[in-house]
Amino acid sequence: MLVAGVSRGWPEVGRLRAVLPPGAQLEVMDPADADRALLPTTEAALVEGDAPQRVREFAAGRLCSRAALAGIGQRTDPVLMDAGGAPAWPDEVRASISHKDSLCVAVVGSTRTWSGVGIDVERAAPLPRSTWSRVLTAHERGLLEAGPRGSIAARATFSAKEAYYKWYRSCGHSGTPDFNDVDVSLLDDTVVVTPALDTDLPVARGRCVVGDTWIIALLYSEPIQPRS
Ligand SMILES: CC(C)(COP(=O)(O)OP(=O)(O)OC[C@H]1O[C@@H](n2cnc3c(N)ncnc32)[C@H](O)[C@@H]1OP(=O)(O)O)[C@@H](O)C(=O)NCCC(=O)NCCS
Incomplete structure (x- = not known):
């Protein structure tokens, strides 16, 4: 049902x-x-x-x-x-x-x-500090330490990376991006995932909805236009 x-x-x-x-x-x-x-x-x-x-x-x-x-x-x-x-x-x-x-x-x-899509759902619970260094870049950790919703935003960042992995594979790319290979930027309900300094992975954009109970991250890319 x-x-x-x-x-x-x-x-x-x-x-x-x-x-x-x-x-x-x-x-x-x-x-x-x-x-x-x-x-x-x-x-x-x-x-x-x-x-x-x-x-x-x-x-x-x-x-x-x-x-x-x-x-x-x-x-x-x-x-x-x-x-x-x-x-x-x-x-x-x-x-x-x-x-x-x-x-x-x-x-x-x-x-x-769309040419690729990835979705991830997580509980809107703080991301334990013990996992930050494994799944967040130094750049992200710096921003999250300073932000008002630190550890929930950290969970949303993690969620966007899980969605990124699925989006990346959905686009047909091979390989496995690592959590430290991309930086996540969250602003209101929008999310942008960009390659970290020493990687050349593609940029992905989408939405990340953070509610009282759930975080849902969705990344997708424009459809590929057929040649005319
Ligand atoms: C594959 C992975 C992303 C799944 O995420 P998860 O949080 O464990 O579980 P979710 O419930 O969100 O997703 C599970 C679904 O993902 C899908 N899935 C599994 N492997 C997948 C893959 N290689 N590519 C795309 N989708 C995949 C399946 O639909 C699966 O559900 P199903 O088995 O019932 O069909 C995760 O286990 C993983 O391997 N993560 C490490 C890679 C990663 O995220 N790196 C970060 C890059 S920046």
């Missing part, structure tokens, strides 16, 4: 939906509501024997994805998995999934909507 984000008490979802580009579709659900029996057998086989919570979150991701794909008029074939664990989307689709214990989000668009 899919429910509207706002009525379920997920105002962060409503804020993100309001700024999605035309043609994009975001679906959400609580993994507790995800019925594994609704998955095609080829999808269910991907989590055969996994822990119940993992199965619920996986099922929520696939059910949300299918609803979103239908919403933009795309085929709703089973979404299998590549060797690295990423969903295997149809060629004409760019999409991304993220889930936590009680919120799953899936965002979908065609290649006319």
Whole structure:
């Protein structure tokens, strides 16, 4: 059962939906509501024997994805998995999934909507100081130490980096950017991810909604225009 984000008490979802580009579709659900029996057998086989919570979150991701794909008029074939664990989307689709214990989000668009997309959801809880040096650059740590919402903003920065990784792979790039390879800038609901000083990774832009309960980061890039 899919429910509207706002009525379920997920105002962060409503804020993100309001700024999605035309043609994009975001679906959400609580993994507790995800019925594994609704998955095609080829999808269910991907989590055969996994822990119940993992199965619920996986099922929520696939059910949300299918609803979103239908919403933009795309085929709703089973979404299998590549060797690295990423969903295997149809060629004409760019999409991304993220889930936590009680919120799953899936965002979908065609290649006319965007050339790549990545989404991440995190609880709006402080990022422990013990992890800062691993996931934040020195530049980011300096800004966050001085800022008013230090450790929540640190969590949002982390979330943007997880979304960046998915966006980067969604664009077709290979390799694994490291947390120290990019700097995140947050201003209101906008986010920009730029290469850190000694890297030449691409810039990504998007939204990062920080609410009372959830942080949702969404990065995407302009569609590639066909040559005329
Ligand atoms: C892959 C990764 C980003 C997933 O993030 P997470 O916070 O652990 O989990 P989330 O719930 O947000 O996302 C899980 C979903 O990501 C997707 N995913 C998994 N591997 C992926 C990959 N290699 N590329 C794109 N998407 C991937 C899947 O849809 C998965 O859900 P599913 O298995 O139910 O289909 C994370 O585990 C990881 O490896 N991070 C290290 C790399 C990184 O983020 N570097 C920072 C770069 S600046």
